[in-house]
Amino acid sequence: MEYLVEGILRAVTLILTLDPYVISVAKVQIIVSTSAVILASATAVPIAVLFSFRNFPFKNFLLTLINTGMGLPPVVVGLVVFVFFMRRGPLGFLDLVYTREIMVIAQYLLAFPIILGVSIAAINAVPKSIRETAYTLGARDREVALVVIKEAAFGIITGILAGAGRVFAEVGAILTVGGNIAYDIATPEGIIHVSKTRTLSTAIPLETSQGDIAAAIAFGLILLTITFILNLLVSFLRRRASIEA
Amino acid sequence: MEYLVEGILRAVTLILTLDPYVISVAKVQIIVSTSAVILASATAVPIAVLFSFRNFPFKNFLLTLINTGMGLPPVVVGLVVFVFFMRRGPLGFLDLVYTREIMVIAQYLLAFPIILGVSIAAINAVPKSIRETAYTLGARDREVALVVIKEAAFGIITGILAGAGRVFAEVGAILTVGGNIAYDIATPEGIIHVSKTRTLSTAIPLETSQGDIAAAIAFGLILLTITFILNLLVSFLRRRASIEA
């Protein structure tokens, strides 16, 4: 028990003293996952609007694909990305394996279907009568779309946060494509670790297996804080939405 | 590209020839995750019924806790389980680190809040008028509960499948507490690997980093098949439920 308390205290110290290794791991996580979420939102939300307002061939098939994507194990997504980008794979010439770029790609593929799926659901949840009211009042398709997006705004943001939740907490994909790499730098104070592709989530199993419980707990605390903030935002939006309705 | 095709072909061969290593990894995954889901269902569903029919102090607080649990990063759950059971941790005397038992515990903790949360939501989604109709027709609390469970059955099963989906695909927790261990056995045909705590999901990043793409793809295919079946069941139930309603 004392050992546990001691571990937690040392973890808090690592965070508060801005330990370079801890900071660099957290930075990689935040840069990679935030980029993935921003890219996924920027592409998924317009597509969601298109999906709800236009009919086109294979629409149902694409919807099924999106649903499948939402349920795909991240580790499998990571594997697929890996085999495409590995040296002898079809995109191997890009030389992206074990870089932050490929991590963004993998997490983008994880976030995209969730944001798209939740946004489509949010837009479809806007009562049909809202659209028809806008139409009967003389609105054009574009104006109706604006009305619907406004009504679905809370739901779309919830979808983006859900996507963020998925990629920040995820281990399988990012470990497979990123490789969990950190390297050493010599400084006047001694040798320190710096993360190249190691993230909060991939660092935890590594540090526990190497016996550095304090570092693992430090990473866990930061990760927990991030997901806690995301959850807080989601439940805040839920409450706002239920007051609105 | 040929390399990729070759990898897939070798992966299929590994599966079809029932390669002992592949089989033993899949067996660990199935034993651990299925045990966790069964235990979580057996405890979560009765508690969900209790939650919906009884008021007690701290109920809202507990509901918030369940919601938090549903959003907790699996790797953090794994870390918490690890620090409790590590040799110098409070439950270290049980000596469970890097065993299948501790993997069941970690995955139980992942599945439980989801199954509980979804079951509570399913029961609460049964219109209040169903309960009141049963009451006005003269039903006792117990009889009303039976009616409500019957109406919510599809939703509860969906919750169990969602729990299964979470634990089968998850890497962080199981890697942290299980350690991804396999060992060698000498046989007349030569030395083969056998999994102790290595699962489909944790084996993939390992095999890719060690360059055994065929094994990684084999594991990915099996994992995909499992999640595909789970998703199929969920969408089947959704359709049944929407026809019923």
Add this chain to the structure above:
Amino acid sequence: MRRSIVRLENISKHFSGREVLSRINLEIREGELLTLLGPSGAGKTTLMRIINLFTKPSEGKLYFRDREVTRLSGDALLEVRRSMVMVFQKPVMFSGSVFDNVAYGLRIRGYSRAEIERRVKEALRLVGLEGYEERNARTLSGGEAQRVAFARAVVIQPELLLLDEPTTSLDPISEARVHSIIRKIKELGISVVLTTHKQHEAIALGDRVAVLKDGKLQQVGTPQEVIYTPKTRFVAEFTGMVNIYDGVVEEVGSTHCTVRVGEVALMMHAFEASRGERICIGIRPEEVMLLRTDVPLNPRHKNVLTGVVSEISPQGSAMLRLRIASGGFEVSADVPRHVAEKMSIRKGGEVLFSLKTSCLRRLEE
């Protein structure tokens, strides 16, 4: 007097500070059909839920067959509740067959299989759904589901049936069918309380009508009492007494009083009041009497006025509603079509009319 089944004594109900029901005193008697008439938000459903022991009143006492049941719980509550059934405004079906639904109340009461089958069959016949036993209850139309809900309630043979707005948003043909089912249920000796916001329904079905507004009981009486001697302005308005005036008492006599409304002085039957008091009076449109102008005026006609017809609109099928202006004094009069034709009444034409002293009624605010 018939025995009482349910009695409410000074029942009040607050929800988060708002008073939904206020000091209700009401008795439901054996074998009667009581209609509870009021606009949406009057507290009708809350009152039904209190009677069915779903909601505990904030104040007051509830009696079932002269036994106080206000704060019952557990088995005692169950026993009382099992004497009655409520059919909700929007009935829901349990998943399963129609038979399962109708049989539910009997099954939980432990009836034998044969008895259940016999009674379910009988109940389905009552609501005109013979042979529906094996149908999936979730695939029924709205009207069919409602009739199954009636069967599900009646099959238990309750002493009291509570029907919450059973005909809201039904078309007239479906409404007529529901009315006929309700009459059949009443003939089985089951007492019924029915809430409605439709005046015509409350009057056509009710042995007695209780009028509720803003949680307050305005009046309880036979349909005729409620229509012809409304106690309050609200009851008058709600039951179609469209001519309501604010006036000032001018003279108080032993047999008659005079009340001034604008420029017109109206003679009424005597009532207790003091000169100069402001009061509210009303007259039903069908009680405004048009007089022939080609014969001498009969001296027994009081309050005779001339006016100009400013509007004519159909009122139901048999009547026309005239809007008549007599200077600043305006009145609506319902006249049978054939009478209007005979008197060649037309828009802009002049008419002579009389307001009988006995038809002018004083209303509380």
Add this chain to the structure above:
Amino acid sequence: MRRSIVRLENISKHFSGREVLSRINLEIREGELLTLLGPSGAGKTTLMRIINLFTKPSEGKLYFRDREVTRLSGDALLEVRRSMVMVFQKPVMFSGSVFDNVAYGLRIRGYSRAEIERRVKEALRLVGLEGYEERNARTLSGGEAQRVAFARAVVIQPELLLLDEPTTSLDPISEARVHSIIRKIKELGISVVLTTHKQHEAIALGDRVAVLKDGKLQQVGTPQEVIYTPKTRFVAEFTGMVNIYDGVVEEVGSTHCTVRVGEVALMMHAFEASRGERICIGIRPEEVMLLRTDVPLNPRHKNVLTGVVSEISPQGSAMLRLRIASGGFEVSADVPRHVAEKMSIRKGGEVLFSLKTSCLRRLEE
């Protein structure tokens, strides 16, 4: 004859094999209020949606101001649709203020800020919601939201306003308020189509009434035509002609025909038929005439029968409905209360009654 705004020519609509509307021919004229009366499921809403260009008919042609608009799309559709507005049965509010909601149609039409403010204010005054501009539209009561929906529609000054069941499930006081708003809208010169399942509403509001059943137009006419000369059995039933009989033509004369109903032979005005033909006839309950038994029978009374009063129930406020059995022949008669009192009618008593030849009407099945 007023100019036509919308004309439907042989409009049919199928949904997955089911015929929801069948060969509808109907014209909506400038300035008129047309009520579309029918039970739920008759196709009223589908018809409205076809007029508002939401639904394309399966067959037939739709004209707007004599221009065919059946298969318009894009800007041409938008232009026509902008001449009309529909208010849905359950109006929804956009999130935002009441002002935002009412202003919506004007904003997308690019009106100036000042003009929008002026018109919104005026529209809110029309529906009695002055000063509600800044209220959150989602916090309004159901009735208020409906009035905002009316304002939101009228503010555009459409040529045609489509109101889909605006009073379903309203209590009589709210209904009266909605009726008065509709009358004010009509006075603005806006043509209105209103669907309803309430006979009294269709009759009280409509310049013309179109009766719809199972997707087929049964009859279009003035309220009086629909009530007194219903063409089909359904129209008769739906408008309260409760006495409907199947009979056989016995004699065909030049001025009169005789029809046998059970044991009774009824004389009717002449119509085209052959002896032995089975036909359906009806008479409104208020046209059954009770005769005094203390004076000699007037020979101009035809179809005089004696019967026994088997049931008396209130019918609205002014009338009593008597169920009279004359052997196997039964008839319902609506009698004013005061007449019933004067004739001392009571349950079980004997009455003499006459069915005027002109009031017996032949109905199509």
